[in-house]
Amino acid sequence: MSDADNFELKPLRPESVDGALKKAERYRLLNEPWQAESICLDILAIDPNNQVALSTLLLAITDQFGRGLEGRVAEARAVLDRLTGPYERAYYSGIIAERRANYQLRKRLPGSGQAAYQLFREAMQSYEQAEALSPAGNDSAILRWNTCARRLLRNPAIRPGDEGGDDALPTLGE
Numbered sequence: 001m002s003d004a005d006n007f008e009l010k011p012l013r014p015e016s017v018d019g020a021l022k023k024a025e026r027y028r029l030l031n032e033p034w035q036a037e038s039i040c041l042d043i044l045a046i047d048p049n050n051q052v053a054l055s056t057l058l059l060a061i062t063d064q065f066g067r068g069l070e071g072r073v074a075e076a077r078a079v080l081d082r083l084t085g086p087y088e089r090a091y092y093s094g095i096i097a098e099r100r101a102n103y104q105l106r107k108r109l110p111g112s113g114q115a116a117y118q119l120f121r122e123a124m125q126s127y128e129q130a131e132a133l134s135p136a137g138n139d140s141a142i143l144r145w146n147t148c149a150r151r152l153l154r155n156p157a158i159r160p161g162d163e164g165g166d167d168a169l170p171t172l173g174e
Contacts, residue, residue: 012042017050024056033063054082058092062099066106073100087133091141094126098148105158114161120148 012020020039027035040057043050058079061072076096083089101119104112127148130141152158 012046017043021052033060036060065099065103087130090126090130094123097123113157117158117160124148
């Protein structure tokens with residue numbers, strides 16, 4: 001590797017964190033999750049326990065499910081473990097499962113509907129836990145639970161699988 005290939009990352013200035021968080025959210029909304037992820041990593045390099053950066057990083061990682069899932073689920077779970085609030089851990093656990101379910105549906109492989117069903121149900125359980133812990137006026141977990149329920153109700157291809165049948169759930173690369 002030449003000297004030109006050795007890049008030392010430049011540290012973010014502490015006074016720039018708030019603006020960087022806003023930029024990360026904007027890049028997620030612009031469907032550039034890799035940019036949001038990079039910004040969050042810069043913030044976490046100087047403030048390793050910044051909960052907003054951690055939750056935004058988790059969302060940016062899960063935004064990329066389907067662009068190469070392998071390894072990303074484990075990364076999202078590692079970020080989840082760094083969240084300190086029980087509500088946040090339950091809620092974002094649901095996000096991970098729900099986005100994995102959506103990835104399964106996009107794959108359109110045999111068994112994808114059953115895998116998606118299992119993952120949507122996992123997400124719904126996490127959202128139920130989050131709902132019980134949610135602060136007053138925060139119904140985000142209810143909204144996510146309802147979205148999962150509607151996906152299950154409206155799509156006949158998303159259904160539980162037969163135990164031990166040929167259409168058993170595939171395993172996902174993690």
